[in-house]
Amino acid sequence: MSVQYDDLKDLVKNENQIMIDNIPDEYLTDTLKRLRGYADVVIKPTSTEEVSKILKWAYEREVPVTPRGAGTNLVGSTVPDHGGIVLDLSLMNHILELDYETLTATIEAGVLLQDFQQYVEEKGLFYPPDPGEKTASIGGNISTNAGGMRAVKYGVTRDYVMGLEIVLADGRILNVGSKNIKDSSGLSLKNLIVGSEGTLAIITKCILKLIPKPEISISVVVPFDSLESGLESVLTIIKENANPTAIEFVERKVIKLGEAFLKLSFPYPNAQAYIILTFDGKKDEVSANLSRIKEVVLHKSALNFIILDDKKLSENVWKIRSVLVKAVEAVSEQEPVDIVVPINKTLEFIKYVNKLEKETEMQMVSFGHAGDGNVHLCVVRGNRVESEWIKEKHENMAKLYSKAYELGGITSGEHGIGLTKKEYFLNETKNINLELMRKIKSDFDEKHILNSHISYNL
């Protein structure tokens, strides 16, 4: 049937929730703006009921729907590759309940991470997941099972999702999970939705687990004369049972880019690499852990142990750490990678990256979450012309993913697969696993209208 997008106006409260002509470019792409799709209409629902009506309408007409939170993804998952509807959940950004007794919050999916973190911290509570991109929406964080800095101690987004309200492709609304802490009652549909990149259903509401806010949080910079010695120290730190919140690694050459980008200084410039640690919790506990780890790493190969008790200095260190992808991007186009390997393979993987960098003369900037084997790589274009860049980037990416899988690793630790990593993910994943994922996709969305071009989909 011919699709009359104008009819959608009847399904929402206000006509200005819909854009049919002159759709702004931001709705057709992701943060990196390298891929562009096209859309017939952008709709901004304000309630679950509106989402339901819109999906029912789209399902009946087999119109593709690309859900979108804040559009901060890096892998093309908000690119409306097949046209149709861009479903922008940014107006569904209300905090609906803070339940002190169960330590849960119920919020709409479009709430931004930074707003939610600030809200709960002002009330003495804490939402541990802490991906670098604070302007992401919580719905987006759930859809990619976002990780971030604090995963070493606190786990990832999945660990804080207690329940979800979702809308199926055909418009039916259901709840998965609940405020209950334990659950052995049937298949865990909730855990299927977490990390499903908008391919199974639209998340409209989220029940999130909170914890009491830690008394203090202190970071430390530990400089090393090589990345190898730094990464070797990480396994020692983990075994010490000192419960670090974050363990990040970064090479001096990358820090320099961050310093230049922000015009800020990082401590101890005469090092080749750094481990940045955070400890949080009760004051006594944190200082006991700090002393113990200080002793351990200085006994190994650390050059110093710089406790960032100066608030300004601590902020600067984390600002520089958080800006690295942008700092690299400011110098040259780059392709972001967030491969994960088992934690004891991080060093071997980084060594491989360095070798590949030399062999191919393509710059590969690496840093990331040493505490959980989640390596962030920027594969840098430099001055390559378009055709060279595309060809060589593709060859190198294939090698990187292949090496990661050889080491027992996987494609993505927190960004998701989207469009840009799909080829590598499909290459490295067993057919039988993909077959099951695709069958499950059809269970939720038989007509394949929801983000059906990304991730595990054909």
Place this chain on the structure above:
Amino acid sequence: MSVQYDDLKDLVKNENQIMIDNIPDEYLTDTLKRLRGYADVVIKPTSTEEVSKILKWAYEREVPVTPRGAGTNLVGSTVPDHGGIVLDLSLMNHILELDYETLTATIEAGVLLQDFQQYVEEKGLFYPPDPGEKTASIGGNISTNAGGMRAVKYGVTRDYVMGLEIVLADGRILNVGSKNIKDSSGLSLKNLIVGSEGTLAIITKCILKLIPKPEISISVVVPFDSLESGLESVLTIIKENANPTAIEFVERKVIKLGEAFLKLSFPYPNAQAYIILTFDGKKDEVSANLSRIKEVVLHKSALNFIILDDKKLSENVWKIRSVLVKAVEAVSEQEPVDIVVPINKTLEFIKYVNKLEKETEMQMVSFGHAGDGNVHLCVVRGNRVESEWIKEKHENMAKLYSKAYELGGITSGEHGIGLTKKEYFLNETKNINLELMRKIKSDFDEKHILNSHISYNL
């Protein structure tokens, strides 16, 4: 086709892995032995390859398969209701790898919880999930997403399953999950298998997360003059951020049964109810938390704060706590319930139970995991004749589940649904959720040969 069970002998190494005639009664039931199925054959595979061959054989012939670990379940999930094959994984009980660098163990699914806990603790490591039944198999624990005492601090079995090797109904072998800490790479098939009660696939190998063993672990008995005051104190304790490992509640009248059953004494007999707390971790941390919680609960309505620093006394308290279901069962037949409600609804639920007990004159013994809203109830037969018992039990169970759902609760926190709770689970769960579970079942097992009569299945 007519099924020749004798042919199965060709699929295993040794003929004595198969029992065709004179199948011992234990294979036809569960721990409680109230339900009985029938089986044509019991097979004990010794490898994943044997499991694969047996399933392929069964799938081609559409022979039902009932998987079985140690058979310790309480809900009839190992009852071979439709005949066919009982697949006993108890010979697959090898610890295959302890990886100190990634802090993971890889084991076969038939390893018993107690053996695994002992093994890792001897090596200075710790497997936190701690269900009461230590002779359960790890595969069984994963299939029910078992919880237990230490869930307050450490979470449940799901939180420690990093990867699984599974065999689909048609015999195909695959791996889900991995040793990687973060994962945003496609749908989480692993999380579907956890808690699926053997309905989707047979678990053959498990990669489990370990943590360093806590330095010390100390328990405390806190007596109260009513269960209400005890449960009110629980919310206060949780908000104190003192990181308790376990928070159990139990009424004096139940403790008495345990004391009589074991001929042991519980401290402070002149109380109506007790909260039992455990704290573990570093010595300083534990003693700081103990002092803080002592002050807080004595300031509320606690009658005392008995630190169990005497090893014998501590063991006795936990022995009594762990034996309660058996102690009740020794006096009369009973129906075990492990309803979960949001933690702030525990008291309301228990009050409802007490009211129902009075109204119906059916004894309902309650105790359980106060720290996570997981209430263990024994609904006691007393001297009712069979027909009365069945009728009244059924009426009361329906009321209990209905109340739990009204409070936002769910059917099971750790035992699973199996056969005995199926009716209540199906009654209280939305059709749309059941529909999705059943579609997923068919994705994994199109011919419905694996445990297809229990839980969410029709």
